[in-house]
Amino acid sequence: GAGVSQTPSNKVTEKGKYVELRCDPISGHTALYWYRQSLGQGPEFLIYFQGTGAADDSGLPNDRFFAVRPEGSVSTLKIQRTERGDSAVYLCASSSNRDKQFFGPGTRLTVL
Amino acid sequence: DAKTTQPTSMDCAEGRAANLPCNHSTISGNEYVYWYRQIHSQGPQYIIHGLKNNETNEMASLIITEDRKSSTLILPHATLRDTAVYYCIVRVDNTPLVFGKGTRLSVIA
Numbered sequence: 213g214a215g216v217s218q219t220p221s222n223k224v225t226e227k228g229k230y231v232e233l234r235c236d237p238i239s240g241h242t243a244l245y246w247y248r249q250s251l252g253q254g255p256e257f258l259i260y261f262q263g264t265g266a267a268d269d270s271g272l273p274n275d276r277f278f279a280v281r282p283e284g285s286v287s288t289l290k291i292q293r294t295e296r297g298d299s300a301v302y303l304c305a306s307s308s309n310r311d312k313q314f315f316g317p318g319t320r321l322t323v324l
Numbered sequence: 325d326a327k328t329t330q331p332t333s334m335d336c337a338e339g340r341a342a343n344l345p346c347n348h349s350t351i352s353g354n355e356y357v358y359w360y361r362q363i364h365s366q367g368p369q370y371i372i373h374g375l376k377n378n379e380t381n382e383m384a385s386l387i388i389t390e391d392r393k394s395s396t397l398i399l400p401h402a403t404l405r406d407t408a409v410y411y412c413i414v415r416v417d418n419t420p421l422v423f424g425k426g427t428r429l430s431v432i433a
Contacts, residue, residue, distance in 0.1 A: 245421075247421075247423075254326070254409075254411060254423030254425055254426055255423045257420035257422065260419075260420050303367050305367070305421075310417035310418045311356070311417060312373075313421060315367030315369070317366060317367050318366075
């Protein structure tokens, strides 16, 4: 079946612009996670949704970052006033139970 | 911060078993040991997890010491496609994954 998909696969933007990154989880998965990965590092947790609500947003670095999941399926990560330090691969994962998370291919964000 | 320690890199000859160690001396009673891998330019892929018993699936085996302070992931017959970064993670169910830097495994022909 279809796995987790993320769009766009690549996004290039200018410093100060707003971007939206989309995640389509596996159908029926109630849990959805966002991570980001800088070059040479392991993924870093950003936010976790259980259904429509954010169960844990402790990983969001500051208030420029926001995520929504209005219908408990697709999620959008929103970044305002982008900075060069936001450049990274943004990964989404979904889970139907308490253990395995299935990851998407990621969105590579480059802020010029 | 990651609660695990892994070697930075390892090599393995194609067709041989790859044994990847992980130390997690501060693991709590309700934390599972998870292994994920990340092939270049892809998202992480779940491999296996366990609590205290050894586990085996179609991808790998997981051996956890009796005191649960360390574990070993075994790929029984490594292939070139197994070249990846392997992450060992300790985690309570329903919580985010905390990744360290992992072990970069190179399988050599």
